[in-house]
Amino acid sequence: MSPRLHPRWRDDGGNATVEFVLVFPVIIWIFFAAMESGLYMTRYVLFDRAVDMAMRDLRLGLIADxxxxxxxxxxxxxxxxxEDCATSLHIELVSIDTDSWDFPTDPVTCIDRSRPMAPVIEPDLGAPNEIMLVRACATMDAIFPTTGIAANMTKDGNGGYFIVSSSGFVNEP
Known part of the structure; x- marks a missing residue:
């Protein structure tokens, strides 16, 4: 025997509104997270290609001095x-010792746009027959910084995340 419900509790008007209010924010959060992840991957691939193209020009001697x-x-x-590549990009060149093959274990230096710029340190392009590791870091802004992948990334003081690309070349004699 089931108890009789008050007529107010039997009315099912507004059920769709309650479902919408509960589900819509989750769907929108997933959508924004997917957009941010896609943008991050696109930026990473294009930045990595730019570093590879520049290193190719350097290896071929197309960059004079x-x-x-x-x-x-x-x-x-x-x-x-x-965005603003000249001020958000930092480049490191590290010589790799071919006897020990020790690669740098320290994190890549990136630019924190909230602090005054440090003086430019001229990279050492190495000696002939030396293997050089190039590490480039660009600081970029997230579109939706509180959703998805951007919420968990290391950021600078202005909320920009870092994209790092590495490449290598051998100095020809």
Whole structure:
């Protein structure tokens, strides 16, 4: 024997509204997270390609008298979707010892846009027959910084996340 419900509790009007209010924010959060993840992957692939193209130009000798500014320009000329590339890009060149094959274990240095810029350190392009590791880091802003992948990334003081690309080349004699 079931108890009789008050007529107010038998009315099913508004059920769709309650379901919408409960489900819609979750669906929108998933949508924004997917958009942010897709944008991050697109930016990473395009930035990695720009670094590879610049390193190819460097290996082929197409960059005359390379220095930090020329390397940065070579990367920024090919970089798509990198906002304010000249001020958000940091490049490191590290010589790899071929006897021990020790690669750097320290994290890549990235630019924190909330702090004043540090002086430009001229990268050492290495000696002939030396293997050089290039690590480039660009700081970019998230579209939806509180959703999905962007919420869990390391960020600078302005909320920008870091995209890192590595490449290598051998200095020909």
């Amino acid at each position: 390379p220095d930090a500014a020329k390397l940065k320009d070579a990367i920024c000329n090919n970089a798509i979707l990198v």
